[in-house]
Amino acid sequence: MKTMEKHPNRINHSPIFIFLGLIALVFINIQVLFDRLDFYVVGVLSVVAINIILVVSLNLINGITGQLSIGHAGFMAIGAYTTALFSIHLGTPIYINLIFSGLAAGFVGFLIGLPTLRLRGDYLAIATLGFGEIIRVILQNLRLTGGAAGLGGIEWFDNFFLTQFVAIAVVIITWRIGGSAPGRAMVAIREDETAAETVGINTTKFKVMAFALGSCGAGIAGSLFAHRMTYISPDGFTFMKSIEVLVMLVLGGLGSITGAIFSSTLLTLLPEFLRVIDEWRMIIYPALLVIVMIFRSQGLFGTMELDFGQVKNLLEKLIPRKPLEESNNPNPRLEETVSFGGVKIEGKGPILETKNLSISFGGLKAVKAFDIQISRGALHGLIGPNGAGKTTIFNMLTGVHSPNAGEIFFNGERIDRKSPNSVARSGIARTFQNIRLFKDLTVLDNVKVAFHLQADYGLGTAIAHPPSFGKAESRITREAKELLKVFNLIDHSMTIAKNLPYGAQRRLEIVRALAVSPKLLLLDEPAAGMNTLETQKLMELIRWVREEFNLTILLIEHDMSLVMKLCQTISVLDYGIKIFEGTPEQVRNEPRVIEAYLGEEVS
Amino acid sequence: MLPALGFIICAIFLAMIWALFKNKKRISSSPIGRFFFGFLLIILSIGAVNYFLVGINANRLYFWQQTIYGVSLGSVYALIALGYTMVYGIIRLINFAHGEIYMIGAYAGFFAVASLGLPFFLALMFAMLTSALAGVLVERIAYKPLRKAPRLAVLITAIGMSLLLQNVGQKVFGSIPRSFPRQFTGLYRIGELNIDQSRAIIFVITFLLMLILQYFVVYTKPGKAMRAVSQERDAAQLVGVNVDRTIALTFFVGSLLAGAAGILVAIVFPQIRPTMGLMPGLKAFVAAVIGGIGIIPGAVLGGLIIGVSENLVTAYVSSSWRDAIAFGLLILILLLKPSGILGRNVKEKV
Numbered sequence: 031m032k033t034m035e036k037h038p039n040r041i042n043h044s045p046i047f048i049f050l051g052l053i054a055l056v057f058i059n060i061q062v063l064f065d066r067l068d069f070y071v072v073g074v075l076s077v078v079a080i081n082i083i084l085v086v087s088l089n090l091i092n093g094i095t096g097q098l099s100i101g102h103a104g105f106m107a108i109g110a111y112t113t114a115l116f117s118i119h120l121g122t123p124i125y126i127n128l129i130f131s132g133l134a135a136g137f138v139g140f141l142i143g144l145p146t147l148r149l150r151g152d153y154l155a156i157a158t159l160g161f162g163e164i165i166r167v168i169l170q171n172l173r174l175t176g177g178a179a180g181l182g183g184i185e186w187f188d189n190f191f192l193t194q195f196v197a198i199a200v201v202i203i204t205w206r207i208g209g210s211a212p213g214r215a216m217v218a219i220r221e222d223e224t225a226a227e228t229v230g231i232n233t234t235k236f237k238v239m240a241f242a243l244g245s246c247g248a249g250i251a252g253s254l255f256a257h258r259m260t261y262i263s264p265d266g267f268t269f270m271k272s273i274e275v276l277v278m279l280v281l282g283g284l285g286s287i288t289g290a291i292f293s294s295t296l297l298t299l300l301p302e303f304l305r306v307i308d309e310w311r312m313i314i315y316p317a318l319l320v321i322v323m324i325f326r327s328q329g330l331f332g333t334m335e336l337d338f339g340q341v342k343n344l345l346e347k348l349i350p351r352k353p354l355e356e357s358n359n360p361n362p363r364l365e366e367t368v369s370f371g372g373v374k375i376e377g378k379g380p381i382l383e384t385k386n387l388s389i390s391f392g393g394l395k396a397v398k399a400f401d402i403q404i405s406r407g408a409l410h411g412l413i414g415p416n417g418a419g420k421t422t423i424f425n426m427l428t429g430v431h432s433p434n435a436g437e438i439f440f441n442g443e444r445i446d447r448k449s450p451n452s453v454a455r456s457g458i459a460r461t462f463q464n465i466r467l468f469k470d471l472t473v474l475d476n477v478k479v480a481f482h483l484q485a486d487y488g489l490g491t492a493i494a495h496p497p498s499f500g501k502a503e504s505r506i507t508r509e510a511k512e513l514l515k516v517f518n519l520i521d522h523s524m525t526i527a528k529n530l531p532y533g534a535q536r537r538l539e540i541v542r543a544l545a546v547s548p549k550l551l552l553l554d555e556p557a558a559g560m561n562t563l564e565t566q567k568l569m570e571l572i573r574w575v576r577e578e579f580n581l582t583i584l585l586i587e588h589d590m591s592l593v594m595k596l597c598q599t600i601s602v603l604d605y606g607i608k609i610f611e612g613t614p615e616q617v618r619n620e621p622r623v624i625e626a627y628l629g630e631e632v633s
Numbered sequence: 634m635l636p637a638l639g640f641i642i643c644a645i646f647l648a649m650i651w652a653l654f655k656n657k658k659r660i661s662s663s664p665i666g667r668f669f670f671g672f673l674l675i676i677l678s679i680g681a682v683n684y685f686l687v688g689i690n691a692n693r694l695y696f697w698q699q700t701i702y703g704v705s706l707g708s709v710y711a712l713i714a715l716g717y718t719m720v721y722g723i724i725r726l727i728n729f730a731h732g733e734i735y736m737i738g739a740y741a742g743f744f745a746v747a748s749l750g751l752p753f754f755l756a757l758m759f760a761m762l763t764s765a766l767a768g769v770l771v772e773r774i775a776y777k778p779l780r781k782a783p784r785l786a787v788l789i790t791a792i793g794m795s796l797l798l799q800n801v802g803q804k805v806f807g808s809i810p811r812s813f814p815r816q817f818t819g820l821y822r823i824g825e826l827n828i829d830q831s832r833a834i835i836f837v838i839t840f841l842l843m844l845i846l847q848y849f850v851v852y853t854k855p856g857k858a859m860r861a862v863s864q865e866r867d868a869a870q871l872v873g874v875n876v877d878r879t880i881a882l883t884f885f886v887g888s889l890l891a892g893a894a895g896i897l898v899a900i901v902f903p904q905i906r907p908t909m910g911l912m913p914g915l916k917a918f919v920a921a922v923i924g925g926i927g928i929i930p931g932a933v934l935g936g937l938i939i940g941v942s943e944n945l946v947t948a949y950v951s952s953s954w955r956d957a958i959a960f961g962l963l964i965l966i967l968l969l970k971p972s973g974i975l976g977r978n979v980k981e982k983v
Contacts, residue, residue, distance in 0.1 A: 098785065145968050151784075152727060156922055157967045159915070160960035167957035178953070269915065273792050280789045313804065316796035323793065324778045327786035 051291065055194075062190050072190050074302055076258060079190070079197040080251050081294040085278045086197075086204050086287060087247020092276070093285035094208060095240040096220025097147065098155040101162025102275045105135040105245040107169060107267035109252025114181040114262055115174070124187045128196065128253045135249020136242045138165075143241035147234065150223070162272050170264045180263025187257040196254065200247055203493050205287055207243070210492030210499070211485030211506070216240050218479045220285075221468035227450035228428055228460055229480040229546050239489065277319055282329055289331030379442060381406045381550055381582045382427070387436035387446075389426060396422045397606040400436070404550075404599075409576060410584045411593040413617075414603030415626060420586045421463055423603070424552050427584075428460050429453040440550065455483060459548035461539040463555045463586070469528035473519055473538055476527050477510040480545035484509075510545065517541050517571075533564055537571075544575070550582045551575070557589045565592055572596060594618065602626065682945060694825050699948040700941055705832035705901065707940020708839035712894035713917030714924070714932035715846060716768075716887030722863040722927035723883045725784060729791040730771050732914020733798035734888045738764035738895025739813075739905040740806055746814050753816050753900075757838075761892040768888025769881050771798075777877070795914075802907030810906040813899035831900045838897060842890060843933050849886070850929060859883055863927065912956070916943075919963045925973025934974060938962065 058075065061067050067075075084102060091099045109131035116122045116130060146157040169175045176182075207213045215236045218226035227233050256262050278297045282289030304311045322330070380403040387400040397419040404410045412420050425431040427438060429450040438446040445453055468476050485506060491499050514520045517537050522530060530538060536556055543551055556572070557565045569592055576583050587593045593600060594614040602610040602617060604626040610617060617623055679700060713735050720728045741763035745756035775794045779787045819830035850856040858879045861869040870876050898913070899905050920939045924931025939959045946958045966973060 098788075146964070149967055149971055152721075152725070153922070153967055153971050155727070155788075156919070157964055160919070160963040160967075163915075163960045164957050164964070167954065167960075171951070171953050269911075273796075277789065277792070280785065284785065312800040313797065316793045316800065319793035320775055320790050320797060323782075323786050323790040324775070327779060327782035 051288075059191075059194070073188065073258075074299070076188055076190050076193045076254075078295050078298045079193040080254050080258070081275070081278060081298050082197045082291050083200045083247055083251040083254070084275045085282070085290040085294040086201055087244045087251070088275055088279050089244075089285065089287060089290045090204055090207070090216075090240050090247070091244035092279060093283075093290070094204075094213065094220065095216040095237060097237055097241065098151060099158040099241070099244070100155050100269075100272050100276055101158035101160070101165075102244075102248050103267040103269070103271035104158075104162035104165035105139055105248035106252035106255065106271070107165055107262075107264070108135040108138050108245075109249025110256040110262045110267070111169060111175055111181070111252075112249070113253040113256040114184045117184045117257070118181065121185075124185070124192070124253070124257050127257070128250055131253035131256075132246045132250040135252065136246030139245025139248075140238060140242040143238040143245075147237040147241060159269065159272070162267075163269060166264045166267055169267075176263075178264060180261060180265075182261040184256050184260045184262070186260045193254050193258075196250060200250065201287060201291065204247075206493050206495060207489070208287070210489075210503070211482055211487065212236060212239065212489050212492055214475065214479045215482055217471065217475075218468055218482075221470060222466050224430060224450070225462070225466040225468065226479070228430070228454055229542060230451050230454035230483040231479075232449070232451045280329055281319065281322055283331035284329060286329070286331040289329055293330060380404055381408075381441060382584070383439040384427075385437045385439075387423070387426060387433050387438065389422060389431060389433045395606055397426070397433075400603075400606075400608055402601055402608070402611075404582060404584060406582055407576070407580070408582055408599060409572070409597050410582075411597035411600040412584060412586045412603060413588070413590075413593055413600060418603040419606040420603055421554055422606075424460060424554055424586065427453075427552060428458055454546055454548075457547075457549035458552065459543035459546040459550075460552035461536075461543050461554055461556060463558065465535050465539055467527040467535060467538060467542070469526070471527055472524050473514065473527055473530065474507075474510055474523040476538060476542055477513055477545050478506055480542040481506045481510060483546060513541050513545060532559060536560075536568075540571075540575070544579060548581065550584065551579075553583060553585045553587075555586050555588060557587055557592050560589075565589055568592070569596055679941065695948070696945075697826060699944050701826070701828060702832065703941030703944030704937060705835045705940070706944060707920075707937035708835045709894045709898045709936070710913065710917045710920045710940050711933040711936025712839050712842065712890045712897070713913060714920040714936045715843070715929060716891045717918045718921040718924075718926055718929065718932040719859075719883050719887045721921065723859060723880055724776070724780075724787075726776065726787050726791060727918060728776075728887075729788075729914065730775075730794035730798055731768075731887070731891055732910030732912075732917070733795050733802070734764050734768045734771070734910070735891040735895045735898075735913065735917075736802060736905075736907060736910035737767045737798070738892030739899050739909060740802070740811075740895075741892065742896030742899060743811055743813055743905055746816075747811075757893060757896055760896040761889045764892025764895060765885045765888040767798075768884045768891070772881055772884040777880075795910075799907055799910070806907055808907060810904045813903035813905055815903065816900045829901070835897045835901060838893065839933075842893060843929070846886070846890070847929055855879070855882055916959045919959050922973055923962060923966045925976030928973070928975045931973055931975040 062072055062075070084106065088099065088102050091097050112131040112134040113124075113127040116127045122130075142158075142161050146154060146161070149157055170178050207216075215226065215231045216239075218229070218231055219233050219236060223233050252267075255266075259266075274297075278294040279290055281297065282291070282293030301311055301315065304314060382402070382404040384400055384402050387397060388395070389397050400419075400423060402410075412423065414420055422431065426433045426446070429445070429448050429452070433446055436446070437444060440453075440456055440458060443456065445456060445458075448456070468479060471479070485502060487499060487502050491502075511520060511523065514523050517540070519534060519538060519541065522534060527535065527538060540551075540553070540556070553572070557568055560568060572583065572585070573596065575581060585593065585597060594617075597614065599611065600614055600617045601608055602620075602623050609622050609626060610620050612620070713731065716731050716734070717728060720726055720731070738760040742756050742760035745751045745759040746753065749756075749759075751759060771794055775790050776787060779790055817830040817834055821828040821830065821833060850859060858869065858874045859882065861872070861874055862876055862879045866876055869879075894913075895905075916939055917936065920935030921932045922935070923938060924933070924935030939962065942958050942962060943955050947955050970976070
């Protein structure tokens with residue numbers, strides 16, 4: 031298992047694109063600076079920059095956070111109209127208009143995002159489409175915005191250097207967000223929303239954040255657009271405009287900033303060249319789109335580039351830096367210096383207690399009046415036939431499902447009305463029966479995502495990159511690697527999680543749960559699909575984890591030998607009711623348990 | 634007297650559906666049962682809206698006249714929405730090109746009537762078949778190769794197909810609107826109420842098509858195959874359903890209805906143009922979502938709701954707000970009950 035190639039899924043030539051892009055950028059700037067280009071051409075370049083802002087900001091919502099928005103033009107319209115109103119009525123310069131347009135669009139994005147981001151996938155797409163259209167209709171009907179005729183007389187300002195500067199700033203900000211804890215949280219949401227919640231990520235917060243930031247970018251683009259055109263009308267911000275931006279994004283590859291830049295440049299310039307055959311342009315353009323989708327549906331760049339490490343690696347090669355101090359501890363145990371969450375078991379009474387916990391789905395009462403007390407430091411087993419309600423109990427304990435009745439106390443604190451992320455925050459981590467890793471991220475990133483709660487910096491820090499950011503990030507990387515080392519996964523740290531062998535995926539889930547630094551760990555069938563030897567190893571691992579991390583562990587398992595050897599107390603569940611609780615010995619001899627598993631004896 | 638008439642019409646409508654599906658045991662759990670309640674809801678809301686609007690305008694006749702217009706417009710939305718809902722149900726794709734299929738139906742009908750001189754009902758058949766073939770062709774060319782691709786890629790392809798068909802339409806049919814020859818200029822009078830023959834025909838044909846469709850999907854073998862594929866494609870394949878053919882059939886049937894909508898809309902609003910599919914397409918999709926996407930009676934319900942509310946907004950507020958009402962309703966529904974009026978909330982399996 032140790033001989034796994036290091037970068038199995040990685041395309042390593044992205045820095046070349048970036049440098050080619052930089053060279054092109056320098057070249058264009060020299061040309062513009064010395065007035066070597068036609069006025070019209072410079073104008074087209076400004077449009078390219080505006081489109082890059084639109085696409086990169088949409089990428090933050092659709093690509094990085096994975097929330098499908100198809101109403102981007104609406105936010106662009108808000109920016110453009112804010113600028114128009116400021117410029118016409120207050121005569122403010124572009125710099126001020128840019129800021130206020132961005133803020134206005136971001137604020138509307140926040141307001142709209144708050145209720146709609148509860149929706150998932152297609153429904154969200156439709157809602158954003160609806161909002162985009164409503165914004166347009168409102169603009170069409172307000173006297174303030176000039177109705178269908180629009181607003182004219184905006185101060186003309188079309189400076190390629192400024193537009194370019196804003197575009198680059200937007201790209202860098204998006205880039206930095208992508209490489210920070212908030213960015214990882216967003217990616218985690220894209221990969222698996224439920225799993226993201228259970229490692230303590232407030233998914234609503236980060237979705238709204240991404241949405242508001244993306245909208246803000248659209249507003250800025252709208253502002254530049256308004257100053258360039260001097261006249262705007264609602265017709266410029268229709269559904270087709272949103273689609274145009276989306277097409278640019280998808281063509282480049284969702285989630286890839288490089289791709290976004292490339293494709294928005296390409297698709298803005300292409301019509302200019304195709305104008306020669308203008309008559310057929312509007313047919314060729316969509317046809318090209320369909321063809322690209324059919325033959326390369328992940329877009330030109332795929333999600334390449336989401337990991338910004340490559341550029342950093344390249345820079346590190348160019349500028350020698352002090353390397354990260356690697357530990358050479360041969361003993362695959364923890365180093366004394368690093369301490370993982372694992373707060374000492376303290377306090378009185380049981381760590382977890384449920385009273386009368388019940389839930390039903392439709393007519394089915396999945397769990398009925400479930401009571402359990404788990405003492406601190408215990409290794410408690412939860413067994414029962416298939417469909418007995420074990421996983422449902424886990425889901426209630428972690429806030430994924432809210433119980434219809436009953437109470438859950440964790441450390442004396444009531445948690446049954448909390449969201450999964452705040453349950454994780456208070457110290458419960460879990461694994462899933464059907465492994466739910468962030469499967470398109472690397473092993474290391476899976477763990478780093480779970481260090482979310484330890485990343486004690488915010489979005490501002492992520493964008494500004496002060497020294498404290500670097501420290502926090504390298505601490506997270508170090509601790510994540512430390513954990514991987516302990517679990518023998520360090521050699522796989524750059525492997526994409528879904529390519530890991532099955533057993534390693536199970537281990538990685540445990541690592542991810544430990545990274546949340548829980549006090550209570552819920553393991554949902556950790557031995558499922560393992561052979562006897564693997565189960566044996568797993569058992570030792572679980573024991574060791576409990577000691578080393580000062581944990582209490584609640585375990586669902588079908589493998590009786592494992593449960594019997596491992597657990598001190600076992601609760602037996604059948605048809606949603608706890609039928610028995612006791613030591614392994616008692617459970618083994620209890621007729622009710624035997625009956626539940628083997629059926630009634632024929633008498 | 635007139636409101637009473639409205640209630641009676643609705644009641645008859647309901648009774649027919651009821652008779653058809655009375656074998657269902659639990660009203661609240663069957664889609665048709667919920668359709669019943671949905672309809673009750675509409676009647677109540679129309680009653681409430683009536684109360685307020687008539688208070689403003691003091692013209693009952695005008696209100697009911699507008700509601701009738703709304704029902705016929707809504708029927709068109711419903712026909713398009715059925716195609717959306719079926720396709721979404723079976724491959725989870727928002728088929729943006731569906732609006733263009735409807736446009737093709739309108740043009741096919743136009744040529745059948747204006748150039749070939751076919752009688753209207755033959756032209757209707759012709760339009761439906763042309764649209765159906767176009768729909769299947771689009772599926773074959775653009776969506777079938779992407780069956781295993783990420784959903785977003787298929788969605789983008791659909792948007793691309795929509796643009797492509799629109800622009801090809803501009804090339805082939807010309808961008809100047811054509812005028813559909815006048816059909817069914819008759820007028821029925823019920824009391825003081827005018828009902829154009831054309832609008833009545835739209836409603837009747839829509840209603841008949843919906844019944845046929847419901848029968849087809851629930852009771853016939855291909856219909857059962859469709860439902861099987863929409864629930865679990867792999868399992869359907871294992872029990873011998875030809876998945877590709879079933880999906881193609883779904884496109885065929887959905888596009889048949891869009892073609893019918895295309896020619897039917899043209900007998901009331903005779904101007905047809907290559908871009909005519911965009912807005913009705915979006916709104917029909919909204920209708921499908923409002924009713925509960927994937928649910929056939931839901932699409933009809935949603936279509937009628939949008940048609941009626943659009944016409945009432947045009948009549949009492951301003952036609953420039955007309956486009957906002959559909960999307961406003963959409964957002965309201967999504968926030969209150971994302972699965973739509975007739976849909977069921979499904980908890981994610983963890």
